[in-house]
Amino acid sequence: MWIDFFEFFSGAIMAYLITRIPYLTFPRVKSWNEQFPPHPGPIYVDAHLVQRVLHMRMFYWLAIVFAIIPLTFGWISLAHGSAPFGFGLWTVAGWLVLSRITGFFAGEEAPCNKQMAMRLQQVRNISDSEDACCAFAQPMWEVTSVKCKSCGIVLLNEPRPDLGRPRSDGWIMGFVRLILTDGKPIMAVDEEE
Ligand SMILES: [Zn+2]
Numbered sequence: 001m002w003i004d005f006f007e008f009f010s011g012a013i014m015a016y017l018i019t020r021i022p023y024l025t026f027p028r029v030k031s032w033n034e035q036f037p038p039h040p041g042p043i044y045v046d047a048h049l050v051q052r053v054l055h056m057r058m059f060y061w062l063a064i065v066f067a068i069i070p071l072t073f074g075w076i077s078l079a080h081g082s083a084p085f086g087f088g089l090w091t092v093a094g095w096l097v098l099s100r101i102t103g104f105f106a107g108e109e110a111p112c113n114k115q116m117a118m119r120l121q122q123v124r125n126i127s128d129s130e131d132a133c134c135a136f137a138q139p140m141w142e143v144t145s146v147k148c149k150s151c152g153i154v155l156l157n158e159p160r161p162d163l164g165r166p167r168s169d170g171w172i173m174g175f176v177r178l179i180l181t182d183g184k185p186i187m188a189v190d191e192e193e
Contacts, residue, residue: 004084011077011088015070016179019096022062024178027055027164039165045127045139045146049163050120056112056164056183064100067093111161111183120146123155143185159185 027033035048043049070093077086109115123146127137138149139156146156162183167174 007082007084008088008091011070011074011085011090012092013088015067015074015089015092015096018070019063019067019093020179021066023056023059023164023183024175026059027052028166030166033165036163036165039168040143042140042142042147042149043160043163045120045123045141047124049141050117050124052163053112053117053120054114056161057110057114057117059164060110060112060183061100064097067097069093111185112163116158119156119158127155161185 036043036052070089074086074089074093077083077089079086120141123139126132127139127148133148133153133155134151136150139146140149141160144159145154146158147154162178162181162185167177169177
């Protein structure tokens with residue numbers, strides 16, 4: 001009985017981790033982050049940032065593709081190996097696919113999404129135009145909002161989600177935090193991304 005439980009949870013945890021591989025690892029490669037200040041510093045709102053938001057959105061949806069791995073292994077395991085283990089793999093991977101697809105049709109968005117990229121682009125456009133907040137407008141994305149570095153005005157009231165930079169809180173704590181939040185912004189004091 002306990003062994004069945006253990007195998008089920010091993011499968012569930014494994015499926016959870018496999019489906020988060022693209023989001024947890026791909027954007028955190030060093031060469032991918034050289035144009036950004038180190039985490040958790042504010043990020044200048046430029047073309048690189050807008051592109052990064054779109055990339056993070058892609059990694060979020062890539063999880064569905066990666067769900068094929070635990071679904072396949074789960075199926076093999078159900079048929080030929082440990083049934084609880086395969087069932088664990090299937091439950092979590094299947095749930096991820098279902099919840100993302102139903103969420104998509106319900107209008108639920110990824111932590112980083114296209115509308116967010118468009119709002120950031122709009123901030124850029126205004127800062128470059130005559131309607132800018134000040135003469136040296138420098139929009140920076142801080143933890144809770146986009147602010148002008150020169151005059152301090154809030155340009156966009158949008159908390160910053162995880163943008164794939166290597167975490168300042170270290171590999172393990174950063175990993176745990178990302179697993180728990182799934183990249184959504186944390187609003188508590190002193191938290192970031
Ligand atoms: Zn300003």
